[in-house]
Amino acid sequence: MIGFCGIPLAHRIVNGSGTFDAIAARRAFGDAIYERFPFAAFVSKTVTLEPRKGNPPPRLWELPGGLINSIGLPNKGLEGYLREDLPQLAELPVPLIVNVMGSTRDDVARLVAAFAEREEVAAIELNVSCPNVKTGLIMGADPRELAALLDRVRPHAAATPLIVKLTPNCASPAEIAAAAEQHGADAVSLVNTLRGMAMHPDRPGEPWLGGGTGGVSGPAIRAIALAQVREVRERVRLPIVGMGGVQSGRHAIDLRRAGADLVGVGTESFRDPLAGQRIADEASRAEEGFPANAARAAVVVRD
Amino acid sequence: MTQAVEAAGGRCTPTDDPTRTVAPLGRRPTSVVDRRRYGAYTVVTAADPHGPTPDPGQFYMLTAAERWGGGEDERPFLPRAFSVMRARAGELDFLLEDVGPGTNRLAELEPGDGLLLLGPLGRGFARPRQGLRPILIGGGVGIAPLAIWGDALGASALTLLGFRDAAHAEGAALMPAARIATDDGSCGHRGLVTDLLRAELGCDPRAEVYACGPPPMLDAVAAICREAGVPGQLAMEAGMACGYGACFGCVVPARDGYIRLCVDGPVVDL
Numbered sequence: 001m002i003g004f005c006g007i008p009l010a011h012r013i014v015n016g017s018g019t020f021d022a023i024a025a026r027r028a029f030g031d032a033i034y035e036r037f038p039f040a041a042f043v044s045k046t047v048t049l050e051p052r053k054g055n056p057p058p059r060l061w062e063l064p065g066g067l068i069n070s071i072g073l074p075n076k077g078l079e080g081y082l083r084e085d086l087p088q089l090a091e092l093p094v095p096l097i098v099n100v101m102g103s104t105r106d107d108v109a110r111l112v113a114a115f116a117e118r119e120e121v122a123a124i125e126l127n128v129s130c131p132n133v134k135t136g137l138i139m140g141a142d143p144r145e146l147a148a149l150l151d152r153v154r155p156h157a158a159a160t161p162l163i164v165k166l167t168p169n170c171a172s173p174a175e176i177a178a179a180a181e182q183h184g185a186d187a188v189s190l191v192n193t194l195r196g197m198a199m200h201p202d203r204p205g206e207p208w209l210g211g212g213t214g215g216v217s218g219p220a221i222r223a224i225a226l227a228q229v230r231e232v233r234e235r236v237r238l239p240i241v242g243m244g245g246v247q248s249g250r251h252a253i254d255l256r257r258a259g260a261d262l263v264g265v266g267t268e269s270f271r272d273p274l275a276g277q278r279i280a281d282e283a284s285r286a287e288e289g290f291p292a293n294a295a296r297a298a299v300v301v302r303d
Numbered sequence: 304m305t306q307a308v309e310a311a312g313g314r315c316t317p318t319d320d321p322t323r324t325v326a327p328l329g330r331r332p333t334s335v336v337d338r339r340r341y342g343a344y345t346v347v348t349a350a351d352p353h354g355p356t357p358d359p360g361q362f363y364m365l366t367a368a369e370r371w372g373g374g375e376d377e378r379p380f381l382p383r384a385f386s387v388m389r390a391r392a393g394e395l396d397f398l399l400e401d402v403g404p405g406t407n408r409l410a411e412l413e414p415g416d417g418l419l420l421l422g423p424l425g426r427g428f429a430r431p432r433q434g435l436r437p438i439l440i441g442g443g444v445g446i447a448p449l450a451i452w453g454d455a456l457g458a459s460a461l462t463l464l465g466f467r468d469a470a471h472a473e474g475a476a477l478m479p480a481a482r483i484a485t486d487d488g489s490c491g492h493r494g495l496v497t498d499l500l501r502a503e504l505g506c507d508p509r510a511e512v513y514a515c516g517p518p519p520m521l522d523a524v525a526a527i528c529r530e531a532g533v534p535g536q537l538a539m540e541a542g543m544a545c546g547y548g549a550c551f552g553c554v555v556p557a558r559d560g561y562i563r564l565c566v567d568g569p570v571v572d573l
Contacts, residue, residue, distance in 0.1 A: 024548020024566045028424055032328040045551075053560045060542050060552035064378050067544060071551045074561065218380065219372075270545035271366065271382055273421065274329040 002291065004239055004262055005161035005186045007095050007122050009040040011291040013252065013280040016243050016266030017043045017099040017125060017165065018071065019217075023088050025273065034093060038269070038276030038293065040262070041095045044085075046127045047115075048100070049107050051077035056210035061198040066218025066245065066267060068196050070211030073101065073127075078114055086120055095122035099165065103133045105152040113156035123161040126153070129169070129192050141170035143179035150183035161186035163241065166232070168221075169195050173228050174235040181236045189241035189264065190232060191225045193217045218267040219245040226258050233259025247275070249282025253290070256283075323426050324358050326547075330419040332368065335412045336394060342473025344444065345399045345410040349418050352393040359452035360427025360538055360570040362386045364546040365397065367408050368417025379405035384543045386448035386515070386569070387423065388477070395420075398447035398477070424546045425569050428452050428536055431511035435534070438463065440500050440524060441478075442516025443471060448538045448570075449515055450478050461503065461510075465496025465520065497523040504531045511535065512573075528573055535573040539564055 002009050015038075022042055025033045054074030061068040076084060089096050098115045102108035108126065115121045128140025128149065137145040146164070154162065164180040166173045168191040177188045193215025198208040207213065225244020233240060242260025245267070246252055252263040263283075268275040277293040284292035337348035349365075357363075364382035372380040383405040389396040401410045412418065428448070431437045437460040439449040446464055453460050462481040466472040469489035475481045483491030484499055492499060497520060504510060504527065512535035514524040521537050528535040541564045544550035554561035555568075562568065 018551075019549060021548045021551075024563070027323075027566050028326055028547035029328040030325040036328060054551065054554065056556075057552075057554050057561075058542055059554065060544055060550065062378055062381055065372070065380060067381065069544075069550065069552060074551060074554075267544075270550050271372070271380075272330055272419075273545070273547055273549070 004041075005123060005163070007041070007161070009095070009262070011040045011280045011284070011293055012256070012262050013039055013276045013283075013293070014041045014097075014241065014262050014264050015039045015043050015269060015276060016264040017127065018045045018073075019266035020269050021045065022092060023085060026088075029273070033273075034091060036274075036277065037093050038274050038280075039094060039265070040280070041097055041122065042089065042092050043097045043125060043264075044089065044099050045075055046073045046099045046101045047075050047078060047081045047111065048073065049078050049102060049111060051075065051080055058208060058210055059214075061208050061214070063216065063218065063220055066216060066220035067270075068198055068209065068214040068216050069193070070209035070214030072211055078111060082114070082118075086118065090120040096120055097123045097125055097163065099125040099127050101127035101130055103130060105132065105149050108149060109153045109156050112153045112162070116157040116160040121160065123163055123186070124157060125163040125165050125189060127165050129165070129167040138167065138170070140164065140167045140176055143175050146176055147179045147183045150180065150185060154184040163187040163189050165192055166190040166228075167192045168224065168228055174231045177232040177236045177238070181238050185238060187239040187241065187261075188232060188236070189243065191221065191228050191244045194221055194224065217245070219247055221245050222251060226254060229255055229260050230258040246279060249279050249284075249286050249290070252279050252283045253287045256287075256289070322358075324355050324361060324423050326422050326424055327354060330366070330421045333418050333420050335414050335416045335418055337414055338412065341476055342470040343400055344471070344474045345401070346388065346477070347397050347399060347409060347412060349395050349397065349420060350393060351395050351420060354395070354420065355423065357387045357390050357395070357423035357451075358427030359455050360386065360448050361423035361425050362546070362569060363395065363397070363420055363422030363424065365409055366419040367412060368419060370408060379408055381405075381544050382419070382421065382546065383409065384540075384546055384565070386538060388447040388450045389454065390451060398444055398450075398474070400444040421546060425565055426567070428513055428538070428570050431456075432534060435509055435511040436461065438500065438503060438510045438512050440496060440512060440514045440516070441465070442496060442520040443467065444474075445516035445520075445538070445540075446474060446478060447515070449513060452513060453478055463496050463499045463503070465516065466490070495523070496520065497527060500524065501527050504528075504533055508533055514538070525573055536570050537573065538570050539568050
């Protein structure tokens with residue numbers, strides 16, 4: 001058993017937001033996915049105030065060693081999520097971390113307040129990779145912008161840990177992490193996807209992805225994730241959820257040695273739904289301080 | 304594709320289908336037991352001694368055990384989705400056309416080579432509504448799910464298959480008593496397979512249409528069915544990273560937003 005922001009976790013492997021849908025996985029695999037859940041905590045897809053359809057297809061482009069996605073944060077909106085998804089996710093055998101995004105500080109504050117009062121929610125992760133429509137600045141790319149956001153939302157989550165998901169698409173993730181620490185964040189997670197694009201093979205000059213650009217993930221970004229986690233660790237004392245291209249226990253150990261407390265798995269789950277469990281078990285066999293996934297069966301994480 | 308599915312509704316809603324066969328959790332390491340060529344196509348047979356019997360129209364994610372992402376950091380990186388073409392005791396047939404790095408790698412697998420299977424996934428075909436005769440219409444590699452569905456429906460099903468040319472039309476040998484159209488007229492009717500469908504529904508519209516093929520064919524099938532007031536089910540395809548609802552990549556437009564073909568399809572009602 002390990003602790004993260006006061007949350008007891010059976011091991012160190014979680015999913016990256018938006019890379020696993022526990023409800024859809026239950027439709028595909030039945031209750032087995034809840035009985036053998038591959039992650040120590042479940043991080044939801046991003047929830048916004050209003051429902052979003054997401055970007056027009058095509059949404060994916062395979063790369064050598066990864067992919068570019070342009071999904072566009074489809075979700076049911078706060079009300080739909082509370083009504084339809086939260087009751088199902090409350091049945092998970094692991095703590096639930098809800099990821100939220102708003103286009104103004106007030107929007108984010110409303111989302112944080114709504115989830116902070118739900119006992120099913122163990123922590124809230126802030127997706128700050130989008131612009132504040134009032135200032136035009138990417139919330140997580142400017143230290144002052146992020147500081148103002150945290151000052152606004154922190155009072156709404158008195159007892160709920162706030163995790164800031166850092167974007168790598170900025171001048172200095174470590175600067176942003178320092179601002180997050182000074183303004184009350186409980187943890188940071190990184191890296192989000194790196195902006196990238198693919199040209200349409202048949203239409204000269206046009207992008208392939210329906211959203212134009214997308215986010216690069218997978219082993220292609222692993223070295224970048226390692227460097228950024230290391231840089232952030234040298235700057236802040238906050239717990240870190242490190243992620244980016246993790247495919248094996250070895251990669252999880254590397255990120256932990258670079259400074260991560262938890263390790264996120266994302267794209268590898270697309271190839272292998274049990275990647276999280278496999279990586280936890282591989283890391284536990286190779287290194288102290290990495291409890292195995294199997295250990296979860298012996299403990300009750302939530303009542 | 305857009306027109307075809309935007310009108311899709313009914314079973315297209317992301318509610319659960321209690322009849323769907325649920326996949327065992329996780330990838331199953333297995334091996335190729337047979338590989339046969341049919342003109343431009345390859346049928347790969349995989350051992351699956353412990354997997355459930357799939358519903359016709361369901362699909363699997365396939366990954367070659369070697370030379371697939373990982374060490375070399377090359378494509379193919381993601382698993383590839385294939386409708387099951389036939390299922391026998393402990394064996395699954397998949398129909399491949401070598402069109403890119405993933406299908407190329409899978410088509411070169413030989414008996415004994417390792418394969419990872421995830422599935423069966425998605426929702427399959429539903430039986431024809433009362434009193435309606437089934438018409439199966441397939442284009443190119445899209446004949447795969449129709450083969451297993453045709454077997455299940457038996458002799459009552461009429462099968463119409465379209466191919467580019469005679470080399471591709473060799474794939475028709477995979478389905479019994481199929482009527483064939485080729486773009487170049489080198490085999491069967493010269494023209495589109497949807498010509499055959501239009502003529503057939505003109506004679507007798509009391510039918511339910513099951514279609515799988517390239518997007519322009521599905522659009523045409525949808526238009527013909529709608530015009531004739533005939534119900535239909537389309538087995539659709541979209542680029543897909545995971546196959547179980549995680550990546551949100553395989554969406555198609557539906558009446559109310561987008562649906563994920565991997566969990567809300569791949570078979571959708573017209």
